[in-house]
Amino acid sequence: MVFLTPLFLLGLLAALIPVAIHLIRREKPPKIMFSTIRFLKKTSKKLVLFQHLQQIALLLLRAAVIALLVIAFARPLLNQSVARLVDADPQSAVILLDTSMSMRYGDNFDDAKAEALDVLDRFTGGDEVALVAFSGGAELVRELDADVGSIRELIEDIEEPGYGATRYYPNLRLADQLLENSRYENRAIYLISDFQDIGMQAADETWKLAPGVALNLIDVGAAESENLALTDVRAPEQLLEDSAEQQILARVRSTGTRLLEQGEVSLSLNGQMVDRAGLDLADRSEQVVTFDVEFDAEGTYVGEVRVSGDEFSDDNAYYFTVDVLPKINVLLVNGESSANWFDDEGHWFGLAVSSTEGSPFSLQTIESAELSAAALRQSDVVALLNVGDLSTGQASELTDYVNQGGSLLIAPGDRVNAELFNRQFGEITPAQLQSTDMLGRGDYLVIADYDRRHPILRPLDSDWMAGFQGHWLGWGDA
Structure with missing residues (x-):
């Protein structure tokens, strides 16, 4: 038993007042001289003893009244064992059991399970209990149930904690929500943890437990670690x-x-x-x-x-x-090679593909006459730059190469005949090639815009515009 206002217990000293008065006012029988005893009546010893006991009982009753008044003002509170005997107010409770990674340290989790089972021992048959095993979030939830034995089995079946982080506030919210539908007004949450500081991160300072919900913190963390x-x-x-x-x-x-x-x-x-x-x-x-x-x-x-x-x-x-x-093997078939590097289309392609040491491509350049099935088998990607003189056999080998999963890049130019191209590669190209006239001197083309959402262009993450402002006016006179 505990007392909410224990200072009033000092008033128990007042129970000694009747005893003190009794002792002070007690008188000895007076001695009186009688000439004769024939006028005295004989009294039984039992009657004298009974009167003496009556006086003692009255004295104790007066002291007990004072003591009871003092204890009433001290506001006694019965402990759990006594409450069971007198059928105290039933309780709705939620046990929050920390199963985060930090609980794997030492005997933390074994101590936590023992504390949880000890909490269960405090409940009577009329109480209802819920269980939430948590780390970053709830990992095991058993809603409010009067079957305390099933909650005990759940706790005993948890062999070891997990590897998650610790988060207290989301699980306290969950426990508070479980108690919203409780049958009893006497509600409590028992949080069993080693109380790591990281568990209080991202705390919502505006949130509070519902009124009337008692929060009991049980620390099982090691004193030294x-x-x-x-x-x-x-x-x-x-x-x-x-x-x-x-x-x-x-x-x-x-x-x-x-x-x-x-x-x-x-x-x-x-x-x-x-x-x-x-x-x-x-x-x-x-x-x-x-x-x-x-x-x-x-x-x-x-x-x-x-x-x-x-x-x-x-x-x-x-x-x-x-x-x-492995590096991606690129086979370049150059249809317009030149001794002058600035006129060689393969030169510029090579700079774009394998000019840096960390390039993912391994480039091999051949003439169109060297294209063969053996060369195709050793390549992941084949690029045709202005190639217009492939034989029917070479075109057939390229078609088989593409149909078997190979990648083909075609950049047709002025050496490519549209009719022959469509006949050789019509099965594998997405569109038909049509003849176009060459631009006149001084004319130019402009890339007005491009689809920035296209998967090929999306990694560039650019917002630039490209344009040709004009050809070199004297390039034909050189």
């Missing part, structure tokens, strides 16, 4: 074969009430350790470790960065993949 956490890893996702040496960065942070000063970070590729580095956190809580790695061959590499040096291993590993792709 130490941990090395791998907070971030930066690694390339895709590379081209023969790429330069790459760097993989790992960020490690020391957290907890005791900061660890030493540790080790290792890097493994496809199950084989390729490098390791020590940690020196004596004068800082965070360190970035750099690994230099070469991906020699094409394929998919499965990487693992792992930290060692602490007892909590759940946040010590980070996994990633790197896809090393």
Whole structure:
């Protein structure tokens, strides 16, 4: 039993007042001299004892009245065990059980389950209980139910917490909503967690629990903790074969009430350790470790960065993949090659495709007479630049190449005969080629606009206009 105003208990001293009065006013029987005793009546000892007991009972009754008045003013509150005997006000309650990743530390989750079961032991048969197991959001929800035994089984069946982050406010909102439909006015929420600071982020300061809902916080976090956490890893996702040496960065942070000063970070590729580095956190809580790695061959590499040096291993590993792709083989069939580089159409195409070291393309240039089925089989993309002298056999091989999944880029020019082109490639081209007249001297064409939403042009992210202001006036006289 507890008292809401315990200072009134000092009034219990007033119960001693009747006792004090009784002791003060108690008189000894007087001695009287009688000449004869024949005028005295004999009294039974039992009657004297009964009168004495009456006086004591009256004394105790007076003291009890004063004590009861004092206790009433002290406002006593019965504890749960006594409340069960007197059938106290039934309760509607929601148990919020934290199952986030931080609860995997030490015995946090075992202690949390024990606390949850202890809370269940406080309820009587008339109470109704709900359960919400949560991390970033609710992962297990059992609505209000008078069957406390089923809630107990659910708690016991949760073997271990997950790997999610901690968020308190969304789950407190959910618990508050569950209590909106409760049968009883006596409502409470029991939040069992290790109370990580990150769980209070994105808090809504304007939101409050409904009036009359009591919030009971039960902390099961370890008093002291130490941990090395791998907070971030930066690694390339895709590379081209023969790429330069790459760097993989790992960020490690020391957290907890005791900061660890030493540790080790290792890097493994496809199950084989390729490098390791020590940690020196004596004068800082965070360190970035750099690994230099070469991906020699094409394929998919499965990487693992792992930290060692602490007892909590759940946040010590980070996994990633790197896809090393082969270069795209481009076969350029140049129909208008020239000894002068500025007149050679293949020269400008080559600059656009493979002029940089990091280009994803591998370019091979041939004349139209060299085009063969063997050359096509070794190519991912074929580009025809103003090629108009292909044989029927070469055209048929190109058609088969496209039908089998090959990519073909055609840029017809003045050497291409429209009728022959349509006859050779009509099956695979999206449109028919028509003859056009050459522009006269001084005439030019302008690219007035283009479809910026087209998938080919969307990556350019540009808003420019292109135009030809005119030809060189003297190019024909050279």
